[in-house]
Amino acid sequence: xxxxxxxxxxxxxxxxxxxxxxxxxxxxxxxxxxxxxxxxxxxxxxxxxxxxxxxxxxxxxxxxxxxxxxxxxxxxxxxxxxxxxxxxxxxxxxxxxxxxxxxxxxxxxxxxxxxxxxxxxxxxxxxxxxxxxxxxxxxxxxxxxxxxxxxxxxxxxxxxxxxxxxxxxxxxxxxxxxxxxxxxxxxxxxxxxxxxxxxxxxxxxxxxxxxxxxxxxxxxxxxxxxxxxxxxxxxxxxxxxxxxxxxxxxxxxxxxxxxxxxxxxxxxxxxxxxxxxxxxxxxxxxxxxxxxxxxxxxxxxxxxxxxxxxxxxxxxxxxxxxxxxxxxxxxxxxxxxxxxxxxxxxxxxxxxxxxxxxxxxxxxxxxxxxxxxxxxxxxxxxxxxxxxxxxxxxxxxxxxxxxxxxxxxxxxxxxxxxxxxxxxxxxxxxxxxxxxxxxxxxxxxxxxxxxxxxxxxxxxxxxxxxxxxxxxxxxxxxxxxxxxxxxxxxxxxxxxxxxxxxxxxxxxxxxxxxxxxxxxxxxxxxxxxxxxxxxxxxxxxxxxxxxx
Amino acid sequence: xxxxxxxxxxxxxxxxxxxxxxxxxxxxxxxxxxxxxxxxxxxxxxxxxxxxxxxxxxxxxxxxxxxxxxxxxxxxxxxxxxxxxxxxxxxxxxxxxxxxxxxxxxxxxxxxxxxxxxxxxxxxxxxxxxxxxxxxxxxxxxxxxxxxxxxxxxxxxxxxxxxxxxxxxxxxxxxxxxxxxxxxxxxxxxxxxxxxxxxxxxxxxxxxxxxxxxxxxxxxxxxxxxxxxxxxxxxxxxxxxxxxxxxxxxxxxx
Ligand SMILES: Cc1cc2nc3c(=O)[nH]c(=O)nc-3n(C[C@H](O)[C@H](O)[C@H](O)COP(=O)(O)OP(=O)(O)OC[C@H]3O[C@@H](n4cnc5c(N)ncnc54)[C@H](O)[C@@H]3O)c2cc1C
Ligand code: SF4
Ligand code: SF4
Ligand code: FES
Numbered sequence: 001x002x003x004x005x006x007x008x009x010x011x012x013x014x015x016x017x018x019x020x021x022x023x024x025x026x027x028x029x030x031x032x033x034x035x036x037x038x039x040x041x042x043x044x045x046x047x048x049x050x051x052x053x054x055x056x057x058x059x060x061x062x063x064x065x066x067x068x069x070x071x072x073x074x075x076x077x078x079x080x081x082x083x084x085x086x087x088x089x090x091x092x093x094x095x096x097x098x099x100x101x102x103x104x105x106x107x108x109x110x111x112x113x114x115x116x117x118x119x120x121x122x123x124x125x126x127x128x129x130x131x132x133x134x135x136x137x138x139x140x141x142x143x144x145x146x147x148x149x150x151x152x153x154x155x156x157x158x159x160x161x162x163x164x165x166x167x168x169x170x171x172x173x174x175x176x177x178x179x180x181x182x183x184x185x186x187x188x189x190x191x192x193x194x195x196x197x198x199x200x201x202x203x204x205x206x207x208x209x210x211x212x213x214x215x216x217x218x219x220x221x222x223x224x225x226x227x228x229x230x231x232x233x234x235x236x237x238x239x240x241x242x243x244x245x246x247x248x249x250x251x252x253x254x255x256x257x258x259x260x261x262x263x264x265x266x267x268x269x270x271x272x273x274x275x276x277x278x279x280x281x282x283x284x285x286x287x288x289x290x291x292x293x294x295x296x297x298x299x300x301x302x303x304x305x306x307x308x309x310x311x312x313x314x315x316x317x318x319x320x321x322x323x324x325x326x327x328x329x330x331x332x333x334x335x336x337x338x339x340x341x342x343x344x345x346x347x348x349x350x351x352x353x354x355x356x357x358x359x360x361x362x363x364x365x366x367x368x369x370x371x372x373x374x375x376x377x378x379x380x381x382x383x384x385x386x387x388x389x390x391x392x393x394x395x396x397x398x399x400x401x402x403x404x405x406x407x408x409x410x411x412x413x414x415x416x417x418x419x420x421x422x423x424x425x426x427x428x429x430x431x432x433x434x435x436x437x438x439x440x441x442x443x444x445x446x447x448x449x450x451x452x453x454x455x456x457x458x459x460x461x462x463x464x465x466x467x468x469x470x471x472x473x474x475x476x477x478x479x480x481x482x483x484x485x486x487x488x489x490x491x492x493x494x495x496x497x498x499x500x501x502x503x504x505x506x507x508x509x510x511x512x513x514x515x516x517x518x519x520x521x522x523x524x525x526x527x528x529x530x531x532x533x534x535x536x537x538x539x540x541x542x543x544x545x546x547x548x
Numbered sequence: 549x550x551x552x553x554x555x556x557x558x559x560x561x562x563x564x565x566x567x568x569x570x571x572x573x574x575x576x577x578x579x580x581x582x583x584x585x586x587x588x589x590x591x592x593x594x595x596x597x598x599x600x601x602x603x604x605x606x607x608x609x610x611x612x613x614x615x616x617x618x619x620x621x622x623x624x625x626x627x628x629x630x631x632x633x634x635x636x637x638x639x640x641x642x643x644x645x646x647x648x649x650x651x652x653x654x655x656x657x658x659x660x661x662x663x664x665x666x667x668x669x670x671x672x673x674x675x676x677x678x679x680x681x682x683x684x685x686x687x688x689x690x691x692x693x694x695x696x697x698x699x700x701x702x703x704x705x706x707x708x709x710x711x712x713x714x715x716x717x718x719x720x721x722x723x724x725x726x727x728x729x730x731x732x733x734x735x736x737x738x739x740x741x742x743x744x745x746x747x748x749x750x751x752x753x754x755x756x757x758x759x760x761x762x763x764x765x766x767x768x769x770x771x772x773x774x775x776x777x778x779x780x781x782x783x784x785x786x787x788x789x790x791x792x793x794x795x796x797x798x799x800x801x802x
Binding site for chain 1: 591638
């Protein structure tokens, strides 16, 4: 039997160096880089700037736009549904509001649509896996909101905008910063258990690229605590949810409005026609596309479906030429590769170290810069290579216990402790090995302050959208994003519904899209959206027969 | 290594396992009784996929956060049943396993705004917790190592805060509820406790309250408007020269 217990000897030797230099490393931290140094670091070592990761899109609304290859591949694929296979005359669900995606944004939207007067049985959440199987459930670090006296929404705005390399849509960044305290207040009313000081004030940490400590957390289960509460609230209100029924394509009407979607039952393979006066796209991110071959932190259903179906209908996209790789994905042991070790670990004071036990970067640079610095260290052979060939650098977690006292790690990073303990690693005593991992889809379907897309009847919120974070998102701003824009989507869609009139349903846009592919001389081998990633063993797939 | 200097290990290759372990390269597992040989060192989830299963149910976050992948296993010649998460637990030789993608467990419906948190509140909504026979089976089944019995007993005693605190790391996988001889739905009980604590029992932030007032009075509107209108070079300078709190303190706040 194979049991992996702790680190192999050669790694222990390197860990010894980290231990010997720990005191010195803590006393003399590396300073943040200048803007110029950051730029150079990114140019040389971040996949966004490397050759061969991206290409121009040849079809549709954003023809000519530069996007990651993996996304272009899907945008240049056939529509997954053939319009001829669907009978639109039989409507299975007729509702006011269709919400696609039962994660954070979708559920928040449902709650606020309900509060804004849409009756519960006129709302339908349709989701791919179970309600709450979503990236939102996995967020560890926390959520930003400028509520301390030393802080202000204006400073928060400046951080968002600068962190996004000044490419964000300003009005979206403003909404994010200004709505934030209200969201925390709403969470308090729902019953979210935030980490607090004795006097009730929040414990707030710093995060990469933030100028004030404004990260609110719920131990290292922040997203789970929010999602559990929001979902419990939706369940108490009995808002209808269809699980294991991903929407595969949007439905339009003869007036060019979005009028619902075609859902696909993953277990019976039936399709359902859903007609809706307004549709909210809340399908989250696309980490499972493994862009640029990175492992990912994302949940199983994060395959970018929302981008694809919205594009088929004529929506436009933003900033998909950048991806967010998170600096501290796990690199060892093998079963953990790609899984996130929260940024909070650095927020609490742990410093990245190379194989000689030397620090090489300010621990809280913006994520893209921090990642690039880690990649550089490994490319220049100052990383540690695991037995499976995965490179990584140390994150010296025991520093946290020295700074904040013994037991801090157990108290604040329970999930992380549990994860490593299974493999015989005690992160309070030994550093952990990390390497960047694909984490977040910075861009997506363009929205405005009211979460409207350019298509009438289609609203969007959360990770599927573009513009809020520009070309780079800062930690803690996307839990905030799904709350701020989920809420707005619910409210504005409820308003829209009052006046909306749906015409005759059609799937003509799919035929049109397929024709466009033909005209652009693209011969697609695949269809999209892909719904679920394919992880079956190559051996098993190569011998599979399609006879049953 | 690919051109990105990356290793994509979502799909394991047979050869990869050999350095990790001590002796064996492959292990034999029995998926619902049927034998498959899979590389050692894989999680149960990746082992099933390696064998050719494609998940629909039983797989959510793939990282120990969602509780979708509850698994029961027994190793050949062992008395004890094991309980764990397929995405976290590494396969062992001669492991018989089955996943439980769904645990039927009714949740009480309540209006959190109308509940008054008292000693009897939880018992009133989930009266079955009184039937706990202290067998500790729930605790032994919990993949999160939570003291499940203890939090149920705190709930019985009306200690909402403690029930909330002990249960905080619950990922709602349902393994405890599956096994409880008293048919208690532990994870629904503790969800209620946590909401009650977060909403009613924890002291609230004064800073937040005053910031909300300021925002309501539009204190920041013109300031942000100015930033939005500012020319690019000016705002870049402002950003570059802003003071960073964490740097001054030399640590991550707190
Ligand atoms: C491991 C991890 C840690 C993170 N940590 C933090 C953090 O500390 N702070 C922070 O601010 N952010 C963090 N993030 C980012 C943040 O959690 C997400 O960006 C955010 O929660 C996204 O919310 P969402 O509602 O847009 O998407 P999701 O929560 O992912 O919800 C989308 C839902 O739509 C479903 N879906 C997808 N396709 C379809 C379809 N075709 N039909 C129907 N349903 C579909 C999905 O299955 C899912 O349930 C983290 C992310 C991850 C993965
Ligand atoms: S308490 Fe129960 S539902 Fe929660 S994690 Fe433990 S076994 Fe799973
Ligand atoms: S399994 Fe049920 S009866 Fe046994 S200790 Fe837990 S709650 Fe009590
Ligand atoms: S898949 Fe979410 S806990 Fe295992």
